[in-house]
């Protein structure tokens with residue numbers, strides 16, 4: 282369960298370089314972006330032409346000695362034409378840009394997910410799932426705004442400013458120069474708000490991801506929360522996180538409203554100034570009335586793109602923060618990767634001989650969990666692993682599947698070090714059935730073949746029959762096509778186990794690791810599961826992490842772990858006769874050991 286103190290410290294810096302690192306994802310769509318640029322130029326030209334056309338109408342056809350109705354009609358028609366061209370160009374560029382932006386984001390999201398999938402288990406040990414969910418969903422969404430809104434604003438509004446300034450200087454250089462006085466003021470306001478805005482956005486994003494992380498963990502552990510009556514405590518913790526997010530959000534919004542209002546005031550002051558200065562110029566006949574009209578329109582237009590660009594400041598800030606967070610995940614190199622030249626295997630030829638030689642391992646430096654572990658398992662043997670809780674049983678199996686790597690020693694399968702195999706091959710050779718059966722949203726069939734389309738319906742049926750799951754599946758409303766929800770919550774614990782056994786038979790690994798279920802099943806289901814287990818174990822090397830000694834009484838060899846060391850090994854009778862730890866466990870309350 283997440284604790285509020287566990288919330289990540291709020292980051293202080295995120296730069297353009299994080300966004301820059303995501304730019305290569307836009308490369309395949311560069312032509313779409315170029316086309317957007319062309320359309321933006323057309324749209325801007327249409328906007329800048331409009332006040333100029335009105336100025337021409339006023340000065341040449343209205344405020345003149347020879348007013349011309351015909352001239353006015355022509356200008357009105359041109360005006361409508363220019364507006365239509367502008368609207369069409371604007372529509373096309375918006376659609377095109379959204380399309381390109383969403384494509385970029387799809388690629389980033391996909392590569393982020395694939396990158397996370399390749400990570401070793403240690404990566405997941407040190408990260409809250411909810412935070413990763415935020416990275417893949419919200420952060421990519423935020424970055425998408427950089428490729429759409431920000432990019433568009435930078436080009437459209439930036440160009441717009443340049444074109445308006447150009448048009449002003451064309452009309453009257455002196456008044457245009459007066460207008461330029463506002464530019465340093467704009468910079469001053471921006472500088473004043475920049476740091477505040479950035480900090481506000483970063484804080485909101487981080488607090489949102491804290492809320493998400495808390496939610497994900499609590500939803501996953503809801504059963505435990507309810508059993509231990511922690512609903513209220515967790516609600517209070519959630520309320521605190523929620524409140525801190527609300528505060529950050531309100532603060533962010535307030536800062537951004539102040540920023541925008543400051544610009545609005547400046548815009549109106551500029552219009553008043555132009556009316557005063559320009560009006561005087563008209564009265565002194567220095568400029569024509571139409572020119573004043575055009576200046577007033579241009580100064581208003583000038584503030585639109587500036588306002589829009591400053592609004593995009595928010596987008597830029599949040600995109601940089603999001604890109605930074607995505608970058609942090611992408612920068613983590615998978616701790617365990619395939620060697621350049623992996624051993625080429627034909628699965629059928631693998632015999633399933635497993636050997637641990639002087640294996641020493643700890644999850645954290647200086648904290649050894651396994652010390653100098655040595656054992657050999659011959660092909661086809663049935664092996665039991667026992668020991669008190671925390672003795673290191675699961676850790677041995679995590680090393681064999683290469684979820685972690687040992688600090689010392691070697692682990693081999695058929696005499697070949699496991700790191701010489703590709704991880705894909707290794708996981709085809711070694712299968713694992715865990716206590717906590719992972720079922721996914723999909724049909725029973727999908728879950729047995731784990732979405733691998735190359736596994737035929739025939740194989741799925743056969744696998745289910747072998748472990749005795751076929752009768753249970755036949756009882757379900759749609760048989761193999763029955764949809765499973767919420768990790769298989771519509772099945773009993775025993776049924777979930779049987780489906781996971783069928784899955785492993787369909788995979789057909791040479792070595793099978795079985796973390797025996799501790800959940801108590803009714804005797805009939807237990808018998809069913811036991812039969813299923815025997816069927817799965819046939820014809821392959823099987824290693825059972827046993828919590829009940831009865832399961833492994835007939836094992837070919839039993840490994841007894843104590844505080845990370847292999848203290849005994851032998852058959853049940855040898856170990857009982859020896860009178861050591863195993864014999865003590867065996868004598869203890871019948872047959873129960875472990876958690």
Ligand SMILES: Nc1ncnc2c1ncn2[C@@H]1O[C@H](COP(=O)(O)OP(=O)(O)OP(=O)(O)O)[C@@H](O)[C@H]1O
Nearest residue numbers: 406644650669670671672673674675676677875876
């Ligand atoms: N991912 C992890 N990160 C850090 N320490 C871990 C991790 N997994 C296990 N440990 C620690 O390693 C030690 C051995 O744990 P392991 O799960 O291998 O024991 P186990 O014998 O399988 O226990 P159990 O029967 O309770 O499942 C324990 O002290 C445990 O706290």
